[in-house]
Amino acid sequence: MRSTENQQTGVLKRRGRPPSFNYDEALEKAMQTFWMYGYEGTSMAALIEAMEMNKPSIYAAFGNKEALFNQALEKYVSGPSAFLKDALKEPTSYLVAKKFLTKAVALLTQQQKPRGCMIVQGALSCGPEAEMMQKKLIAYRANSEALFKERFDLAKANADLPKEVNTSALAKYVATIHQGISVQAFSGASKDALMEIVDIAMQSWPSKVNAE
Incomplete structure (x- = not known):
């Protein structure tokens, strides 16, 4: 049983926020993606791939797609x-x-x-x-x-x-x-x-x- 629990924990870790998660770097990747495809043209799948994070982790760190876009937009304006x-x-x-x-x-x-x-x-x-x-x-x-x-x-x-x-x-x-x-x-x-x-x-x- 313990072995199974350990395996499940390992899976969750791999699918969750990366061990080396850096907020600014992840937001930079999101900004680049929105910049390239626009808000509507950017899918969650594209963000997941670019940010190397799964959907729950993105939501936990940045909020939904709209909230993430707003943060990326602020980064673009100030950068x-x-x-x-x-x-x-x-x-x-x-x-x-x-x-x-x-x-x-x-x-x-x-x-x-x-x-x-x-x-x-x-x-x-x-x-x-x-x-x-x-x-x-x-x-x-x-x-x-x-x-x-x-x-x-x-x-x-x-x-x-x-x-x-x-x-x-x-x-x-x-x-x-x-x-x-x-x-x-x-x-x-x-x-x-x-x-x-x-x-x-x-x-x-x-x-x-x-x-x-």
Whole structure:
């Protein structure tokens, strides 16, 4: 009887949380999987394989799929996508936009990372069951636009942008270029090709005061 109990315990250990379980490493693998396939396109089977954990262990450590996605999304925003905050600190509106788009191209075309932006790609098309996640991703994008508008309002107050500039439209312009870059990167566009797009976009910037 004891031998049978030991065998059962051994099976549970092998199927449960790995002995060397590392929360950050497991979450990183989940983030990469969601980044590659989107929320709806990522199955629990894919997460189990990527994280090397069984379903009960994933639920115990991270919660359900929705909770895990939320944690992975936060990791993406504070990690790979954190260059947005750095870009907003640039001294001119021109450099804010240029740094943001340049860093975006670098990230979204990395060979070692999934192509495209996790926030953009994940919100493009979702079924009814993923509608809440889609709305969450759209809210993230809207927040980014709001941060750009706030920064461009400051630039306008400092005479870095002309008084007639519509800062809401300018913020959406930057966001739209970024979203286009994400889709193009996902489709296989090269870094050089996308940087040419950034260069063209920056040529139409309303002000180049202290641009370089």
